[in-house]
Amino acid sequence: MAQMIIEVNGRPYTVGCEDGQEQHLIELARIFDRQVRQVSQDMGQLGDTRLFLMGALLLADELSDAKARLGAVQAELARMQSDQARIEVRATLALDNAAKRIEKLAAGNGAAHPTFWSSWPGQARG
Template structure:
């Protein structure tokens, strides 16, 4: 089993992976970190756990759209619109969670 270091929200994490998968894991983590940065730029300061949850929901929303054929990832305009919609959904969820 191999191990690599990834960065999320300016913090480093040691993660295990299969031998030879280190670069892929770093690339995936960088993708997730970039999504989190997009959320932070739109929402401002938020806690790490809330940022992680919101990033996961954003990625799940995009994956769902791709699975159902309603999103083509190679279109920047479609991606930006989808991101805006996902952020609105996540903000609504976050407000709901804060009220719990």
């Protein structure tokens, strides 16, 4: 486990993280530091504990909003995929019906092999 020093609101803190996760931890610390500094600007110096609590609550609120938006996007994607599947089925059925009608028309015109392709222009019949 790697030991790292991160800085939040101008103060150093030693924290541990899994090997290979150092850059991720640094980025998370930057996000948290920005949030804590914003709270400090908005509310003044409340002490580290209260600043950290307010910063964590604001980040949790952002996370909650992001999860709600993600859920809405996932629901819309599922609806669109369902619509696409229904449209594909309807299109396939419409094409099948059109092919059957064309074959029936071709058979009625004296075609020896009542298939769609035998009635295609330029194709040999018989």
